[in-house]
Amino acid sequence: MAPLVQSSQPWVEKYRPKQVKDVAQQDEVVRVLTNTLETSNCPHMLFYGPPGTGKTTTALAICRQLFGPELYKDRVLELNASDERGISVVRTKIKNFAAFAVASKPRQGSYPCPPFKVIILDEADSMTEDAQNALRRTMETYSKVTRFFFICNYISRIIEPLASRCAKFRFKPLSEDIMITRVQHICQEEGLALEPEALSTLSSISQGDLRRAITYLQVIPQEVVNSFFAACRSGNFDLANKEVNNVIAEGYPVSQMFSQLFEIVVGADDVSDEQKARICRKLGEADKRLVDGSDEYLQLLDVASSTIRAICNMQEEFS
Template sequence: MADQTSKADQAAIPWVERYRPKELKDVSHQGEIVATLKNAVETNRLPHLLFYGPPGTGKTSVALALCRELYSPDQLKRRVLELNASDERGISVVRDKIKHFASLAIGNASSKSKSFFTKEKDADAMDIDEGETKKYPNPPYKIIILDEADAVTRDAQAALRRVIEAYSKVTRFILICNYVTRIIEPLASRCAKFRFQPLPVDSMKERICYIAEHEDCKFDEGKKDEVIDEILNLSEGDMRRAVTTLQSAHSLCCGPNEVIKKDAIAEMAGLPPPDLIDRLIETLQTATFDKMKDFVMENVVLEGYSAEFVLSALMAKIIVMDDVSEEAKAKIAIQAAKSDKNLVDGSDETLQLLTVCSLALGCMKKRKQ
């Protein structure tokens, strides 16, 4: 009965969490970062850290794996505080929760998990089988993981500077963000910065195939590589998005004989079909603003297609068109880049689509006349 309960609990865990690397050695591709952190653990010289890079490249996984390398399981919950700055980003959180945890004194590690930094070794400890107990450093400091730190307000970041300095003897900070330019320079200069690169296709494909095999995902004969390549193409180096897409596709194919198909991946990701982009370009070349607006609202917005993917597909077609001037292409590309940035910042998708399409309408109709 207990086994059945544990299996049910395991099945309920999202694949992203189930297959998250538990140790630093399990992290793929970020070899230099892992080697540097391992050396810092072995020499007990861990500085404050700033991890930045695109989403889904392993920043949070490396931070959690580093904590598991440092602390024994009985010390982990007491020594590590993980906060998501997108939820708790005000100055009051820094002054209350973070400052309170950072200022707490460190107790002695338990006898079962004695630090390997100590030179003295008990005779009894020497007789313990190495396979039964793993030696943990259990260093004399706590760790605060501040995820999505680029969402923290500038006032809160300024307040955090003093907290980092005042309690550096008993607390280390790990700041995680996507955009390092949104971290104020005085705060970034107090940390060792590590840039996480997008994962290469080969590394991601190996991991996705491993997950698909363990989760018994079914594909048409000879179509497995084609489907997985489509998932990797859509994920753009984001491992979290790739694993989530695979799980979603597997969940939709719930029948005993159903298989995961390439078309289902594109539809589930909200990719606009090629004929929709062709009709949109034709509208931009021939129609008025009102007709263009009606087309965008009826065929793009109401159908639920992602503005990010529509703009990307639209630019891919416009760039290679011979009947559009280079100047017009440059203007449209600049506006598409601005709209993409605005979408990341949370702007309305409909307004950004109409902004790009209205500019393209003027440029392309002007050329056609």
């Protein structure tokens, strides 16, 4: 029987606060936004500050508390402006969503459900100046039915006509005490034990970026990945199966395992291109199955057996 497996969900998402009041250390921001949520009359907002300090988390929490799970998908549009930052996106996707009127719904439980939608533009400081100017006109035209939440690291890169139309909230880097407290909570939930020195070092190298600290915490030790790959290269399936069980038993995220294994395979000088292609194809297939909800143990076992076949030049059927 396969060992009990843990979720492959990134811990950054798993432990993301769901309510504004749970956002770490940004006391002034939390206080103002809590009062705003009570009135359900949100202005356009601009969140700025260093990465990993809770800007995106706060924007998402506001929307969840306003609309609840039922209306969230219909009322909220999330865009990463670093990927979708051209003026054509403003004139089509953003404008079409902003122009769509929503019906006023009665209060549903603890969710106010105000009569407007929200567009979240993450990394808005990456948008071109032309796109920002076009966005200004969209904000003016549809302000009654749409609110804009801008998220950026550098407020100086947001044009003044946009910034002046928003309530501005500055997010500060997290202190070492707060970082350690949050990391300790995650360690307790995940069954990890870290020495105080390790916690202090993790907080120090993260430099106030909690997202970075959590990501570092979840990364699998490289020696574990190397040991797994070495077992597969030996052609000994029993040894590879033992490594699979070790990975699962330790609760390492298998999706992260695949990412690190990919880097090792691609960089291996003594593995042929054909062998690399066969292994990487299987890694891609297994990763897609994980996203679809497949069992981590079975997918890691499948990758191990396919790697052994590829390395040992065994014949493998391709559908």
